[in-house]
Amino acid sequence: MAQGTFDQLNDALFAQLDKLQSVSPSDVDKMEQTIEQSRAVSALASKIIDNANTAVKLMQFQATEGNGMTDMAFNSMNRMLGSGD
Numbered sequence: 555m556a557q558g559t560f561d562q563l564n565d566a567l568f569a570q571l572d573k574l575q576s577v578s579p580s581d582v583d584k585m586e587q588t589i590e591q592s593r594a595v596s597a598l599a600s601k602i603i604d605n606a607n608t609a610v611k612l613m614q615f616q617a618t619e620g621n622g623m624t625d626m627a628f629n630s631m632n633r634m635l636g637s638g639d
Contacts, residue, residue, distance in 0.1 A: 559633070560606070563599055570595045 570592050577588045609630070 558602075563602060566595065567599055 574588055574592055577585050579585060
């Protein structure tokens, strides 16, 4: 299973933006292909961000309503944000 960070996600999004900007508008087929790929990257990035937001909400709930954030939850969030192991 792939384990990425938000830094990696950010890098991937900017790489896709660079790819979009590098395609000549006169190359219609390549432009359409790159736009479709960009839509797929964007949709996947949105799902990753939604998942992270859900994890953050759960951890906020654990910290305020539960028994506090567990070490496992804390370590998982650190890895997701790119500041863990």
